[in-house]
Amino acid sequence: MGTLHSQSHNLIATKMSAPSRAATLLIAERFGPTLQGEGPSIGQPALFIRLSRCNLSCTWCDTPYTWDTKRFDLRQQSDRVLVTDLVTWALDHPVTLIVITGGEPLLQQRHLSALTEPLLQAGRRVEIETNGTVAPDPALLVDGLRFNVSPKLANAGLSSDMRLKAAALETLAASGRAVFKFVACDVADLDEIAEIAERFSMKQVWVMPEGVTPDDVLGGALALAEAVIARGWSLSPRLHVLLWGDERGR
Ligand SMILES: Nc1nc2[nH]cc(C(=O)O)c2c(=O)[nH]1
Numbered sequence: 001m002g003t004l005h006s007q008s009h010n011l012i013a014t015k016m017s018a019p020s021r022a023a024t025l026l027i028a029e030r031f032g033p034t035l036q037g038e039g040p041s042i043g044q045p046a047l048f049i050r051l052s053r054c055n056l057s058c059t060w061c062d063t064p065y066t067w068d069t070k071r072f073d074l075r076q077q078s079d080r081v082l083v084t085d086l087v088t089w090a091l092d093h094p095v096t097l098i099v100i101t102g103g104e105p106l107l108q109q110r111h112l113s114a115l116t117e118p119l120l121q122a123g124r125r126v127e128i129e130t131n132g133t134v135a136p137d138p139a140l141l142v143d144g145l146r147f148n149v150s151p152k153l154a155n156a157g158l159s160s161d162m163r164l165k166a167a168a169l170e171t172l173a174a175s176g177r178a179v180f181k182f183v184a185c186d187v188a189d190l191d192e193i194a195e196i197a198e199r200f201s202m203k204q205v206w207v208m209p210e211g212v213t214p215d216d217v218l219g220g221a222l223a224l225a226e227a228v229i230a231r232g233w234s235l236s237p238r239l240h241v242l243l244w245g246d247e248r249g250r
């Protein structure tokens, strides 16, 4: 019910505040070049952008500074940055792979294509590491972009309702742009992986040992290897952990 005056005032206010609404993302850190340590691109040089915040709280999470308010002051652990600054930073390096991780990066997907589009246009490949609980926007289902989806098993200490969202997993599995990477603590976890993979018609299955020390990752990989081979799946260690332990920014 505004008067002409207040309508034009609103218009001016909208125009004036436009620059402050430029796309931003809440990040925990950005680092690299390092090596993609997990999944199908393991060993390849990559830059990492780690978004802050997560909708899960896995017991063995190695990035609790993105979500755990009991242990961390998230305001200190995160920065709101312009997407354009992230693009400039990423394109400043001659590194062809950019990994967007978290936390759960798809919680901020409204502003993610503003990041991924210029990177893809510049010939970079983009991988998004996601926990598979959020369906990706169609704008993200494009050539050059892949989802490394890590659905959580019971070993994450969460109810299945929280960690397995059927609609999101179905969308990701049907997209043809997702691989599925499960964190296993022991061989018994493989039955649970098989059930989930079957239920959602996941074609590319990777198994990765849990652990933040080289000994745990190597021991876990060794314990899982034969059973993973027998199922026809792939095995990923955590290369950055083998090389650098749980050092941050690696
Ligand atoms: N080098 C390296 N590779 C990674 N792949 C996935 C990571 C992640 O934290 O999601 C990660 C990470 O933190 N470091």
Ligand code: SF4
Binding pocket: 054, 055, 056, 057, 058, 060, 061, 062, 063, 064, 066, 067, 102, 103, 104, 131
């Ligand atoms: S989904 Fe990933 S980031 Fe979130 S709590 Fe679990 S392991 Fe941590």
Ligand SMILES: [Mg+2]
Binding pocket: 062, 063
């Ligand atoms: Mg990590």
